[in-house]
Amino acid sequence: MQCIQAIKKDVYWIGGNDFFTERFENMLPLPNGVSYNSYLILDEKTAVIDSVDASIRVQFLANAKYLLQDRKLDYLVINHMEPDHCAALVDLVEMYPDVKIVGNAKIFTLFEQFYGKPCPDNYVTVGEGDVIDLGQHKLQSFKAPMVHWPEVTVTFEQTEKILFSADAFGTFGTLNGNIFADEVDYDTVYLADARRYYSNIVGKFGPQVQLALKKLLPLGIEMIAPLHGPIYRTPETIQYIVGKYNAWSSYEPEKKGVLIAFASMYGNTTAIVNVLANKLALRGITDMRMFDVSKTHPSFVVAEAWKYSHLVFAAPTYNLNLYLTMENFLHDLKCLHFQNRKFAVVGNHSWASAAKKRMVEYVTEYFKKSELIGDALDFKSSLKAEQEKELDALADAIAESVKA
Numbered sequence: 001m002q003c004i005q006a007i008k009k010d011v012y013w014i015g016g017n018d019f020f021t022e023r024f025e026n027m028l029p030l031p032n033g034v035s036y037n038s039y040l041i042l043d044e045k046t047a048v049i050d051s052v053d054a055s056i057r058v059q060f061l062a063n064a065k066y067l068l069q070d071r072k073l074d075y076l077v078i079n080h081m082e083p084d085h086c087a088a089l090v091d092l093v094e095m096y097p098d099v100k101i102v103g104n105a106k107i108f109t110l111f112e113q114f115y116g117k118p119c120p121d122n123y124v125t126v127g128e129g130d131v132i133d134l135g136q137h138k139l140q141s142f143k144a145p146m147v148h149w150p151e152v153t154v155t156f157e158q159t160e161k162i163l164f165s166a167d168a169f170g171t172f173g174t175l176n177g178n179i180f181a182d183e184v185d186y187d188t189v190y191l192a193d194a195r196r197y198y199s200n201i202v203g204k205f206g207p208q209v210q211l212a213l214k215k216l217l218p219l220g221i222e223m224i225a226p227l228h229g230p231i232y233r234t235p236e237t238i239q240y241i242v243g244k245y246n247a248w249s250s251y252e253p254e255k256k257g258v259l260i261a262f263a264s265m266y267g268n269t270t271a272i273v274n275v276l277a278n279k280l281a282l283r284g285i286t287d288m289r290m291f292d293v294s295k296t297h298p299s300f301v302v303a304e305a306w307k308y309s310h311l312v313f314a315a316p317t318y319n320l321n322l323y324l325t326m327e328n329f330l331h332d333l334k335c336l337h338f339q340n341r342k343f344a345v346v347g348n349h350s351w352a353s354a355a356k357k358r359m360v361e362y363v364t365e366y367f368k369k370s371e372l373i374g375d376a377l378d379f380k381s382s383l384k385a386e387q388e389k390e391l392d393a394l395a396d397a398i399a400e401s402v403k404a
């Protein structure tokens with residue numbers, strides 16, 4: 001049966017929820033599921049904007065069929081060729097063989113790479129600013145390269161001022177009946193997932209997101225309809241998510257505070273960061289977060305890194321290298337072009353130290369616009385009373401910097 005909602009007169013959400021898939025891109029855990037959004041416009045001409053993942057293909061096709069009844073589908077607009085949005089494209093072409101497929105040249109290249117050439121005569125290639133006229137609704141195409149993938153386009157519906165934003169402004173988390181951001185307690189239900197989606201999926205492409213925002217915001221957007229998560233239709237929710245994207249894509253921390261990311265095999269490094277966190281609390285630092293990167297999936301810790309201004313890394317040496325789960329976490333941050341933060345480093349070893357040096361290397365050589373606070377510390381196996389003053393000095397330096 002169909003499961004649809006009108007988002008404006010004659011404009012419908014025809015996507016669906018995936019509660020089943022364990023990991024997005026087979027890597028990032030989905031404790032709250034994910035939605036794949038698609039949209040259908042019924043005008044003098046009909047159009048579907050993007051399709052969905054294979055997991056909800058049946059629901060999506062039922063939705064499209066229900067709305068189109070015995071009308072034909074005139075246009076299939078493709079903004080993004082990642083498979084979580086493309087699994088039903090060929091089905092639509094088979095159901096509506098005359099459909100015109102709208103996309104830029106890169107979209108058609110990727111389409112053929114994934115699906116061969118089932119319908120090369122159906123292509124309508126659009127460039128920057130080109131408009132597809134449906135009657136009342138007019139779909140204008142804008143490139144947003146690397147706002148996740150190189151082919152990404154966004155489509156601006158000029159009459160209702162709806163931005164079909166592809167992966168931009170998307171979030172993990174299913175839509176729970178309420179498909180609009182203003183219908184839910186957004187900060188409780190979606191904010192953490194939105195930050196985790198942004199930082200892990202789009203985080204590397206901050207400058208490209210900034211360019212897209214500069215180009216698109218002057219259009220006077222009155223609704224943002226992304227490919228994942230809720231739709232933003234009120235000035236407040238639009239301003240809110242645009243504000244978050246602006247901060248995230250310019251690598252500005254949302255909060256002055258401390259995130260402690262640590263790793264430990266036998267608990268000695270854990271004991272050290274527990275004492276450090278305690279000392280920071282006694283110096284007035286509030287709302288700290290601590291994550292064992294061996295236990296918590298890095299995608300969650302990456303998201304918290306995007307939020308906080310100050311980060312402490314603490315880990316032992318392992319086979320003359322940095323302990324692997326910390327190495328993986330820092331490598332992940334490096335690949336995401338993480339930057340513009342203040343850091344403290346605490347190593348631990350028993351005979352030949354490597355962890356401290358490697359963590360300092362990440363901070364000073366790989367994370368741009370970043371600063372090491374206090375002395376990088378190195379402990380030998382366990383915390384001794386005589387070293388407490390080193391931890392006190394580090395806590396003083398971090399607290400002073402947070403409060404500055």
Ligand SMILES: Cc1cc2nc3c(=O)[nH]c(=O)nc-3n(C[C@H](O)[C@H](O)[C@H](O)COP(=O)(O)O)c2cc1C
Pocket residue numbers: 263264265266267268269270316317318319320321348349350351352353354380381382
């Ligand atoms: C497999 C393995 C390899 C290790 N390699 C080194 C090493 O190369 N250099 C070193 O100084 N300590 C090495 N250590 C020792 C730990 O770094 C050290 O005992 C540390 O204090 C453990 O901290 P934790 O209690 O937080 O796990 C190794 C430990 C293990 C289990």
